Amino acid sequence: MSENEVALLAKVPTGLYIGGEWRESSTGKTLPVYDPATGVELIRIADASVEDGAAAMDAAVAAQESWAATAPRVRGEILRRAFDLLQERKEEFALLMTIEMGKPLAEARGEVGYGGEFLRWFSEEAVRISGRYGQNPEGTGHMIVTQRPVGPCFLITPWNFPLAMATRKIAPALAAGCTVVVKPAELTPLTTLFFVKLLEEVGLPAGVVNVITTSTSSTVSAPIIADPRLRKLSFTGSTAVGQRLLAQAAQGVLRTSMELGGNAPFVVFDDADLDTAVDGAMLAKFRNTGQACTAANRFIVHESIAAEFGRRLTARVAEFSIGRGTDDGVTFGPLVNEAAVESTDAMVKDALERGAQLLIGGARPEGPGSFYQPTVLTNVPAESRLLQEEIFGPLVGITTFQSEDEAVRLANATEYGLIGYVFTTDLARGQRMIDRLDTGMMGLNTGLVSNAAAPFGGVKQSGLGREGSLEGIHEYLSTKYTLIPAS
Numbered sequence: 001m002s003e004n005e006v007a008l009l010a011k012v013p014t015g016l017y018i019g020g021e022w023r024e025s026s027t028g029k030t031l032p033v034y035d036p037a038t039g040v041e042l043i044r045i046a047d048a049s050v051e052d053g054a055a056a057m058d059a060a061v062a063a064q065e066s067w068a069a070t071a072p073r074v075r076g077e078i079l080r081r082a083f084d085l086l087q088e089r090k091e092e093f094a095l096l097m098t099i100e101m102g103k104p105l106a107e108a109r110g111e112v113g114y115g116g117e118f119l120r121w122f123s124e125e126a127v128r129i130s131g132r133y134g135q136n137p138e139g140t141g142h143m144i145v146t147q148r149p150v151g152p153c154f155l156i157t158p159w160n161f162p163l164a165m166a167t168r169k170i171a172p173a174l175a176a177g178c179t180v181v182v183k184p185a186e187l188t189p190l191t192t193l194f195f196v197k198l199l200e201e202v203g204l205p206a207g208v209v210n211v212i213t214t215s216t217s218s219t220v221s222a223p224i225i226a227d228p229r230l231r232k233l234s235f236t237g238s239t240a241v242g243q244r245l246l247a248q249a250a251q252g253v254l255r256t257s258m259e260l261g262g263n264a265p266f267v268v269f270d271d272a273d274l275d276t277a278v279d280g281a282m283l284a285k286f287r288n289t290g291q292a293c294t295a296a297n298r299f300i301v302h303e304s305i306a307a308e309f310g311r312r313l314t315a316r317v318a319e320f321s322i323g324r325g326t327d328d329g330v331t332f333g334p335l336v337n338e339a340a341v342e343s344t345d346a347m348v349k350d351a352l353e354r355g356a357q358l359l360i361g362g363a364r365p366e367g368p369g370s371f372y373q374p375t376v377l378t379n380v381p382a383e384s385r386l387l388q389e390e391i392f393g394p395l396v397g398i399t400t401f402q403s404e405d406e407a408v409r410l411a412n413a414t415e416y417g418l419i420g421y422v423f424t425t426d427l428a429r430g431q432r433m434i435d436r437l438d439t440g441m442m443g444l445n446t447g448l449v450s451n452a453a454a455p456f457g458g459v460k461q462s463g464l465g466r467e468g469s470l471e472g473i474h475e476y477l478s479t480k481y482t483l484i485p486a487s
């Protein structure tokens, strides 16, 4: 670790943040956080118990009434100050994400930009929560429709975008007037802890945001979800865990937002601009080392251009420089841990055993850290795991199609429905594909759609609800209707 990194880690709080105070776990236990590029332990942080989870809920409940009564402008200004301070601390946040998660510094800076925008966007939305007033149809009274904060929320976030996945939930919840308990992933808790320290600095009242970090997510989360005072569960993570949490949330009939897994089709038609398609593929596949819910998972390429597409993509992949994300010139970092490397490697082996052809990569480099080479496979048989399951690693699997109908059938042949990418220069065909693909989001001739102003979310088993945009704040509001008879 460099001196700079040691100095940064010394600034990151290692406790739980409950009711405006940093404290140790009630059991005194700690959990280690590792650098995925070296396997070295970075720091130890508090490992919350069930009692700590209950204390965090108590604090969120205690702060709910006064936070809901805080003027929207004041709530918005706190978020805006957080946005401004995050810009000042951009380099620190980027470095912290790189060392705890592995993404190269340039990508980490990009995430500070992206994640910060949710603070700015929802600072502006806080003052635009509107209602309706009107006469009832019978003319015998007046109808008032207002939007109220849903109440205390439990927010569970994944490790792949440690800042943006937290701000995409915390900012709209706070803007709406909700208090929260946040549980970041145990692999990347440091960014959330550092961010909450920033919220404290910009004057967020005690109890509005509470953070618990734990190595026993299921044990600590279940009683919070079962707590009758909780009103909303917002989860980002795998579909398997989302399904379990939905079942738990059903007991309390909780409002839920579920941002779950993806298995995105990346369809390239024979009329596509191939350079644009390859640029799109590089972004859609290799952003975050392939560890994004929006990652292109199945490359469905017209048979007449598949060989050329594979050649051009392979040439671009060969340009990656693999290494620790802090090192100069590195463009491709490690995967998050050893389990991710093993799962990626198993998918490559499965595809090769079934007859796929390797164009580049396909192995882990020598040396420490959880690295895997960016990999391109072609002629991948349909039954291969990498065309069936969410990969969450840097693998491109190319398969071919002949007709538009076949492309649609292949693209929709999944239980997921987060995003689809289509490359064509025929606008009418592009519009047909937008209508025919069963996804919550589409990229037409682009490999990146994420934006704080975009309603982000999926259909089918990719989830429920939307984050960001105008829709995002409504996930934290409930509609209340009142009738006042005419006197």
Ligand SMILES: NC(=O)c1ccc[n+]([C@@H]2O[C@H](COP(=O)([O-])OP(=O)(O)OC[C@H]3O[C@@H](n4cnc5c(N)ncnc54)[C@H](O)[C@@H]3O)[C@@H](O)[C@H]2O)c1
Binding pocket: 156, 157, 158, 159, 160, 165, 183, 184, 185, 186, 217, 218, 219, 221, 222, 236, 237, 238, 239, 241, 242, 244, 245, 258, 259, 260, 261, 262, 292, 293, 294, 390, 392, 418, 457, 458, 462, 463
């Ligand atoms: N749709 C989206 O916006 C989106 C965004 C990012 C990631 N994801 C998905 O997340 C997955 C990768 O992230 P991950 O590996 O962190 O997912 P994960 O489901 O393993 O974990 C996500 C979070 O849930 C927690 N968790 C796990 N089991 C739990 C339980 N039983 N009770 C309570 N909490 C529990 C984890 O500690 C972590 O904080 C991929 O499937 C990816 O597609 C989706």
Ligand SMILES: O=CCCC(=O)O
Binding pocket: 160, 161, 164, 291, 292, 293, 294, 450, 456
């Ligand atoms: O991993 C999923 C989130 C990706 C994004 O918000 O762009």
